[in-house]
Amino acid sequence: MPYFDTASSAPLHPVARQALLAALDEGWADPARLYREGRRARLLLDAAREAAAAAVGCRPDELVFTGSGTRALHDGIAGALAGRRRVGRHLVVSAVEHSAVLHAAEVHRAGGGTVTEVPVDRTGAVAPGAYAAALADAPEPTALACLQSANHEVGTEQPVAEVAEECRAAGVPLLVDAAQSLGWGPVPGGWSLLTASAHKWGGPAGVGLLAVRKGVRYAPQGPRDERESGRAPGFENLPAIVAAAASLQVVRQEAAAEAARLRELVDRIRTRVPRLVPEVEVVGDPVRRLPHLVTFSCLYVDGETLLHELDRAGFSVSSGSSCTSSTLEPSHVLRAMGVLSEGNVRVSLPTGTDPSDVERFLELLPGLVRSVRERFGAPAAAAPGTPAPAAAAPAAERVVDSLGKRCPIPVIELAKVIGEVPTGGVVTVLSDDEAARLDIPAWCEMRGHEYLGERPAERGTAYRVARRA
Amino acid sequence: MPYFDTASSAPLHPVARQALLAALDEGWADPARLYREGRRARLLLDAAREAAAAAVGCRPDELVFTGSGTRALHDGIAGALAGRRRVGRHLVVSAVEHSAVLHAAEVHRAGGGTVTEVPVDRTGAVAPGAYAAALADAPEPTALACLQSANHEVGTEQPVAEVAEECRAAGVPLLVDAAQSLGWGPVPGGWSLLTASAHKWGGPAGVGLLAVRKGVRYAPQGPRDERESGRAPGFENLPAIVAAAASLQVVRQEAAAEAARLRELVDRIRTRVPRLVPEVEVVGDPVRRLPHLVTFSCLYVDGETLLHELDRAGFSVSSGSSCTSSTLEPSHVLRAMGVLSEGNVRVSLPTGTDPSDVERFLELLPGLVRSVRERFGAPAAAAPGTPAPAAAAPAAERVVDSLGKRCPIPVIELAKVIGEVPTGGVVTVLSDDEAARLDIPAWCEMRGHEYLGERPAERGTAYRVARRA
Numbered sequence: 001m002p003y004f005d006t007a008s009s010a011p012l013h014p015v016a017r018q019a020l021l022a023a024l025d026e027g028w029a030d031p032a033r034l035y036r037e038g039r040r041a042r043l044l045l046d047a048a049r050e051a052a053a054a055a056v057g058c059r060p061d062e063l064v065f066t067g068s069g070t071r072a073l074h075d076g077i078a079g080a081l082a083g084r085r086r087v088g089r090h091l092v093v094s095a096v097e098h099s100a101v102l103h104a105a106e107v108h109r110a111g112g113g114t115v116t117e118v119p120v121d122r123t124g125a126v127a128p129g130a131y132a133a134a135l136a137d138a139p140e141p142t143a144l145a146c147l148q149s150a151n152h153e154v155g156t157e158q159p160v161a162e163v164a165e166e167c168r169a170a171g172v173p174l175l176v177d178a179a180q181s182l183g184w185g186p187v188p189g190g191w192s193l194l195t196a197s198a199h200k201w202g203g204p205a206g207v208g209l210l211a212v213r214k215g216v217r218y219a220p221q222g223p224r225d226e227r228e229s230g231r232a233p234g235f236e237n238l239p240a241i242v243a244a245a246a247s248l249q250v251v252r253q254e255a256a257a258e259a260a261r262l263r264e265l266v267d268r269i270r271t272r273v274p275r276l277v278p279e280v281e282v283v284g285d286p287v288r289r290l291p292h293l294v295t296f297s298c299l300y301v302d303g304e305t306l307l308h309e310l311d312r313a314g315f316s317v318s319s320g321s322s323c324t325s326s327t328l329e330p331s332h333v334l335r336a337m338g339v340l341s342e343g344n345v346r347v348s349l350p351t352g353t354d355p356s357d358v359e360r361f362l363e364l365l366p367g368l369v370r371s372v373r374e375r376f377g378a379p380a381a382a383a384p385g386t387p388a389p390a391a392a393a394p395a396a397e398r399v400v401d402s403l404g405k406r407c408p409i410p411v412i413e414l415a416k417v418i419g420e421v422p423t424g425g426v427v428t429v430l431s432d433d434e435a436a437r438l439d440i441p442a443w444c445e446m447r448g449h450e451y452l453g454e455r456p457a458e459r460g461t462a463y464r465v466a467r468r469a
Numbered sequence: 470m471p472y473f474d475t476a477s478s479a480p481l482h483p484v485a486r487q488a489l490l491a492a493l494d495e496g497w498a499d500p501a502r503l504y505r506e507g508r509r510a511r512l513l514l515d516a517a518r519e520a521a522a523a524a525v526g527c528r529p530d531e532l533v534f535t536g537s538g539t540r541a542l543h544d545g546i547a548g549a550l551a552g553r554r555r556v557g558r559h560l561v562v563s564a565v566e567h568s569a570v571l572h573a574a575e576v577h578r579a580g581g582g583t584v585t586e587v588p589v590d591r592t593g594a595v596a597p598g599a600y601a602a603a604l605a606d607a608p609e610p611t612a613l614a615c616l617q618s619a620n621h622e623v624g625t626e627q628p629v630a631e632v633a634e635e636c637r638a639a640g641v642p643l644l645v646d647a648a649q650s651l652g653w654g655p656v657p658g659g660w661s662l663l664t665a666s667a668h669k670w671g672g673p674a675g676v677g678l679l680a681v682r683k684g685v686r687y688a689p690q691g692p693r694d695e696r697e698s699g700r701a702p703g704f705e706n707l708p709a710i711v712a713a714a715a716s717l718q719v720v721r722q723e724a725a726a727e728a729a730r731l732r733e734l735v736d737r738i739r740t741r742v743p744r745l746v747p748e749v750e751v752v753g754d755p756v757r758r759l760p761h762l763v764t765f766s767c768l769y770v771d772g773e774t775l776l777h778e779l780d781r782a783g784f785s786v787s788s789g790s791s792c793t794s795s796t797l798e799p800s801h802v803l804r805a806m807g808v809l810s811e812g813n814v815r816v817s818l819p820t821g822t823d824p825s826d827v828e829r830f831l832e833l834l835p836g837l838v839r840s841v842r843e844r845f846g847a848p849a850a851a852a853p854g855t856p857a858p859a860a861a862a863p864a865a866e867r868v869v870d871s872l873g874k875r876c877p878i879p880v881i882e883l884a885k886v887i888g889e890v891p892t893g894g895v896v897t898v899l900s901d902d903e904a905a906r907l908d909i910p911a912w913c914e915m916r917g918h919e920y921l922g923e924r925p926a927e928r929g930t931a932y933r934v935a936r937r938a
Binding site: 030038223315 | 505537543575677708773779
């Protein structure tokens with residue numbers, strides 16, 4: 001049964017399991033104690049720290065273990081901001097960071113700090129110049145900048161080294177969220193703080209990494225605690241830490257060969273899905289990307305239904321569609337990129353993925369998408385250049401009332417009606433679905449129509465589209 | 470090799486190990502996902518929550534899993550204080566709480582809140598009336614009161630039900646730190662919040678419990694996160710959570726029989742150590758106490774040296790002596806109780822302790838204490854009623870300069886000189902060792918002399934003792 005959602009959580013690496021078992025026997029005592037069980041635990045902790053630090057590319061005394069990647073981000077951001085509070089309270093983040101970063105930024109803003117969100121292009125990448133501008137145009141001196149090494153939803157790698165250089169020039173520390181990439185290799189460039197999460201590379205749950213370079217001003221927040229240099233309170237989760245470090249070492253040894261292998265499998269998906277499935281947008285940078293991750297969106301498809309069909313067919317994948325989120329909003333990443341969110345599918349292959357599973361996925365996907373579209377009454381895929389159906393003189397303006405209807409219905413109704421207005425004619429869609437705000441412009445971009453903008457309506461929002469194609 | 474420090478961390482229970490292994494295979498995926506691996510993880514998480522809630526005595530939706538007991542305390546206290554911020558900012562804690570509570574109280578004080586520390590008697594217990602008084606005499610309305618179920622250093626059980634009743638009457642929520650007792654049974658009485666730590670009952674590291682009763686005002690602090698009802702951010706440490714819940718169930722089934730067995734072994738230590746070793750004070754309540762834990766202090770003994778000797782002899786124990794702490798201060802618990810801290814030994818027996826190991830400990834201890842005392846030149850134990858040695862008319866006042874000398878030297882020098890002044894004569898000890906502040910009065914109490922008090926000296930502190938015996 002192929003599991004294609006390693007970006008959420010990777011299956012436990014056999015080496016992690018083995019190391020965890022050994023450490024359960026040897027590493028259950030308190031490493032702060034001086035008796036033999038404590039000394040043994042301390043040795044294991046020190047060795048794990050050295051191994052993880054070598055993989056991160058820092059000194060062991062710069063690295064602490066936290067209870068999760070989220071905790072590493074929350075605590076790392078709070079500690080770095082507090083360390084430079086006297087310098088200024090401005091924080092720079094990209095618009096496509098993990099929600100843990102964006103929620104930490106919310107708290108900072110609520111506490112009186114200022115935040116700049118750096119936008120991304122249609123591939124999901126930031127421009128180093130945009131970070132430079134955010135630092136230069138800051139309303140007050142910047143305490144910290146944050147940037148992920150690669151995006152968790154679309155796989156696009158960020159220009160970390162270049163952004164680090166801009167930050168260095170401005171005298172601002174850069175925190176890099178390396179959760180998605182650390183298993184594939186060290187983060188290049190002059191970062192100041194780095195975070196990661198073991199269960200993303202095949203380590204166990206319960207272990208995050210937080211590295212703070214010597215010389216970076218850092219003031220841990222919350223009640224003091226002697227563990228982990230005062231930067232991560234609570235009894236060390238030692239067996240899991242040992243397993244995390246051991247698996248990181250092994251995953252790194254296998255990384256180059258496995259990256260090449262998975263990159264080829266992902267290329268198959270990137271190339272063949274648009275050929276096999278009409279009306280699909282593959283998103284994210286095609287080259288500068290994580291080797292194992294690809295995301296695409298299918299017009300006129302309900303993401304939750306497609307995920308359910310894929311699950312029934314044995315494939316576990318993820319989605320950034322609004323219907324798969326508890327808030328009924330599309331993923332903030334897809335929104336920042338301005339790409340289609342409906343029928344969104346993220347495939348992230350675990351190490352060791354069997355190529356035949358990818359082939360089977362490619363075989364099954366077209367039929368599943370077709371059946372979901374049929375169920376939703378989607379318009380038949382238009383072959384390029386198909387003329388609008390001959391009819392009585394079409395009205396130059398039509399209004400589609402999609403109020404109360406959820407993604408993908410508003411876009412489906414728009415697509416059905418657009419052929420009924422003449423070229424240059426306008427369709428107004430009334431919708432109260434958050435996904436429409438992203439997906440109607442994205443549909444226009446895909447189909448060559450002109451998006452005229454939105455305005456508040458009596459209920460919901462009116463989205464206006466001019467027929468061009 | 471007997472491990473007698475289960476109060477620091479218990480060896481992993483075999484059931485915890487077994488459950489952890491099973492959950493590593495079944496529970497590595499994200500329980501928030503809808504595909505089969507996610508659903509399987511969600512089922513495991515729900516079952517673990519139900520089992521743990523039943524053991525705690527709360528509803529499953531009142532209980533969340535945190536990354537450690539310390540995190541449960543830090544986050545639980547912060548959330549409860551914030552939930553009642555508009556009511557008032559007064560916090561009540563006992564003087565013998567775990568440092569995680571006292572450090573959370575420090576942060577609260579630093580942020581403008583007020584804190585009352587409720588004192589304890591010589592057994593380490595609070596009086597319910599003292600909590601009532603702290604609530605009644607508060608400088609502002611009280612947001613929260615905290616009390617441990619039993620003390621981690623001396624084993625004394627606190628009158629939780631009575632204090633909960635006082636809090637209920639005052640309309641103040643009570644948070645109970647049940648870290649040391651939850652494996653032995655549910656906490657009685659009407660608590661509002663409860664915390665615990667799995668590795669204290671034989672579960673794995675990396676799991677704390679935080680229960681918040683319905684109706685208790687609670688506002689989680691820090692960046693928001695959807696996991697664990699928004700009360701414990703970060704990816705769930707599911708295999709460890711499953712192991713924690715399974716081991717808690719089993720430990721509870723064995724608790725009554727094992728408690729009776731360990732209580733008898735601890736009684737042997739409580740009774741026989743003072744007979745076998747001269748000048749020993751066994752501390753903590755002899756009856757109302759944890760079944761597996763006993764603490765005693767040995768006059769004229771360096772705690773670190775004694776622990777080292779015990780470790781060489783194969784026994785792993787803990788100590789609250791200043792010389793075994795990184796701050797060179799004696800344990801705040803012993804200080805609050807006003808008992809001797811030098812030569813302090815905490816024995817906490819794991820479940821399954823072999824009685825022959827306790828016997829061997831009792832055989833070895835007297836010789837080890839004697840050899841440490843000889844090394845430090847301690848005075849020979851005085852048989853009761855031994856007259857002072859005949860000598861030239863003794864001076865009525867003597868000064869002992871112990872500046873720069875660490876515990877147990879100042880008390881040893883005092884003990885040597887006291888016989889050289891006449892009854893009613895005064896010895897002044899000059900010391901800059903923090904332990905002296907606690908141990909000189911405690912020595913007076915043990916030996917029947919009168920402690921006259923301390924005052925600042927040109928260097929260090931002058932402690933004055935009048936000879937009575």
